[in-house]
Amino acid sequence: MATGRTHRPATRSRGIPEATVARLPLYLRALTALSERSVPTVSSEELAAAAGVNSAKLRKDFSYLGSYGTRGVGYDVEYLVYQISRELGLTQDWPVVIVGIGNLGAALANYGGFASRGFRVAALIDADPAMAGKPVAGIPVQHSDNLEKIIQDNGVSIGVIATPAGAAQPVCDRLVAAGVTSILNFAPTVLTVPDGVDVRKVDLSIELQILAFHEQRKAGEDAHTDGTGPAAVTREEPTEAAASADQGPDGDVPAVMPA
Amino acid sequence: MATGRTHRPATRSRGIPEATVARLPLYLRALTALSERSVPTVSSEELAAAAGVNSAKLRKDFSYLGSYGTRGVGYDVEYLVYQISRELGLTQDWPVVIVGIGNLGAALANYGGFASRGFRVAALIDADPAMAGKPVAGIPVQHSDNLEKIIQDNGVSIGVIATPAGAAQPVCDRLVAAGVTSILNFAPTVLTVPDGVDVRKVDLSIELQILAFHEQRKAGEDAHTDGTGPAAVTREEPTEAAASADQGPDGDVPAVMPA
DNA sequence: ATGTCTTTGTGAACGCGTGCACAAAGATGG
DNA sequence: CCATCTTTGTGCACGCGTTCACAAAGACAT
CATH class of the missing domain: 1.10.10.10 (Winged helix-like DNA-binding domain superfamily/Winged helix DNA-binding domain)
Known part of the structure; x- marks a missing residue:
């Protein structure tokens, strides 16, 4: 799906x-x-x-x-x-690279579930020169200039993208060009990839929005039968064309710090 | 789904x-x-x-x-x-609590997508007393002793669980008892909740395993037509009953540090 | 006003996934 | 060796989701 x-x-x-x-x-x-x-x-x-x-x-x-x-x-x-x-395919050893070592990237690097099931973090990659060499989860972060070499030297076929939304597609393109054929995308963007490349998406914002939908429905059913519903601070209704201004400063903020 | x-x-x-x-x-x-x-x-x-x-x-x-x-x-x-x-339901204001402020919890707290779409991080909660008062993403972490009071004071109906697997169900029970009716679960566990409570699960390990399956299939189709496949270090086949010992130190390591 | 052109909204067919319900298979006891 | 009991494996029906294909609706030019 x-x-x-x-x-x-x-x-x-x-x-x-x-x-x-x-x-x-x-x-x-x-x-x-x-x-x-x-x-x-x-x-x-x-x-x-x-x-x-x-x-x-x-x-x-x-x-x-x-x-x-x-x-x-x-x-x-x-x-x-x-x-x-x-x-x-977990009886094989799958080297994985994580691109974008912000909050989320670091969390992923520290994620124990990786190592325990055939997955091995082969490298952490970030575009920020200040990050280079800094160890995260015991692995030194490498600069993204070396992305292609890292992929090829380690025979990496699975990449994890945890960059801001804007950087995701370029990073994706480079990963694919370097030989990666499976991508786990945490950036809130639709990635375009050639045939033969699999992309799976994890999107926190979407999951929350789906929950909100059901939550609203529940509140609607119990409508004014209890007072303990959600903080029903319904915003004023825009007059047909003025909705996006208060929609937030930026369409979708990346899950991580700039990479 | x-x-x-x-x-x-x-x-x-x-x-x-x-x-x-x-x-x-x-x-x-x-x-x-x-x-x-x-x-x-x-x-x-x-x-x-x-x-x-x-x-x-x-x-x-x-x-x-x-x-x-x-x-x-x-x-x-x-x-x-x-x-x-x-x-x-995004025209409403949804206060959200995040329980378990480890790597992942911190990443979520910093996630801009929350604030921009009707979601407001009402509180960060962790079981570690050393975390209490420490600001994460500008919000001071509160001790889990106060969980019920926090939920009720803020009218929270959506909770995010980013604790280790072992803590997830107890935390979930407390959230539900305090009035939370929608839960976003990042812990690698099946949560049991009463009817009327929605749970959505985000599981990094599962996504990776699905990718590995397809990756293996691709490699299998191209079988020995190229030498550049994944590092095919196929582990030795266990003799019908000795597989789990090398399966990893622990069934599934939590995505975050102990809460 | 009329005709043309674009794009929506949807009826209908198809395929996948789910769950029931049961027959087949094997274990177990006498 | 036979009867009974448990649990698997699956045929079948049903419902949801996807996709095609097209009629209806409106814009726009003449």
Whole structure:
């Protein structure tokens, strides 16, 4: 759903539905937790509850991977962890670069989930010369002049963009030109990439706006049945054409400091 | 898709499909950019290109809001900005609390996109006493002991959780008990909430794993037709039950420092 | 006023994802 | 070896979302 490409060819890769792929990491996390508690097997019912999904859906998802369960018993936790890891490509080592080491970039660099699952932060890159050499999460930041060389020397195919919105597309272009074929974009912009390159987007502002929509709906349903609703400071309605002036100083401020 | 509730009642709220709601912020961003450039009208084709979607989809989306376009001309930018803002509830003032002021929490607090669109960071909350009083993004961090009072005093209905995984559910419970009905969760955990509370999840690790899947598939298709693929350091295959030991020190490390 | 041209709004078909419900498969006990 | 019980794997139906394709609507020129 968030592949970002305008013309996604319904990538039912080797028969595994996109929706299923999106849930595999969820299952993997639940299974890893069980594995740590040395639980040998789980039923689809239990695992589904742990992952927060329907048990029928889970069984169907697993059926795309093959028949890894035992009827009357359930699934072997260790075996399933391995199969899902392999399916997701996590048995490989994926070097990743993070471009734009502001607040968010630093948070990502410090994110433990990277290292623990086949991902390795190969380099941190920022356009600010003052950042160069400064260690973040134990890794020295490199200047973006060296971006292409870094990509090629490390065989990087996955890039994370955490720059301001304005810098995102140029950075994206350089990443792609240097050989990156998968991009995780945190900048609030639509990225244009050539075919064959995957883009996934994470947008904090959008998530909040969706929440606000539902929140407003809730408040509307309970309308004046309680006084404890949200601070209903409804702004005055603009007269058909004067809305954007008070919309904010800038369309969408980047999630990070200038890179 | 990420509402989080196990049993989502297909919330076709007032006839607006969930998928459409998820795209409205995208349109709004593109429209705001046009508005800043003082563009008076746009066609569905132009706007769709800017938002990265199909033009027919865009028109259908707008049709759920009403007939705001003029045939032969297009849509009035300012008017549409207002209509979408109103539909999303962004003409209201939404006080938001961020719980867990680690790297990620700080990045969120500094995120300009919050303030610019009806969202106001009402408070930053952390469990670490050493953080209390320390200003982050110009706002002093408050201790989580005061969580309930902060929520109620500010009429907060939207909470952002950026704590470690272990702390997320307890924090969530306290937020809900204090009156929060919408939660944006950055912790890598499935949150359980009562009916009527919306949860949206943002999970960096999952996004990366989905990218890795597609990346692996690409590499598999080009299999040994080039040598420049990803660093294909395929780990040795475990003998059916020994996978989780090298899976990483901890199931899923929180995105932030302990709160 | 009339015709042409552009662009919207939407009816209809299609495909994907979800969930039910059940048969098949294997474990387990006697 | 047979009966019973549990749990998987899946056929099927349904609903949502996407896309095509076109008629209706308005602008604009003559």
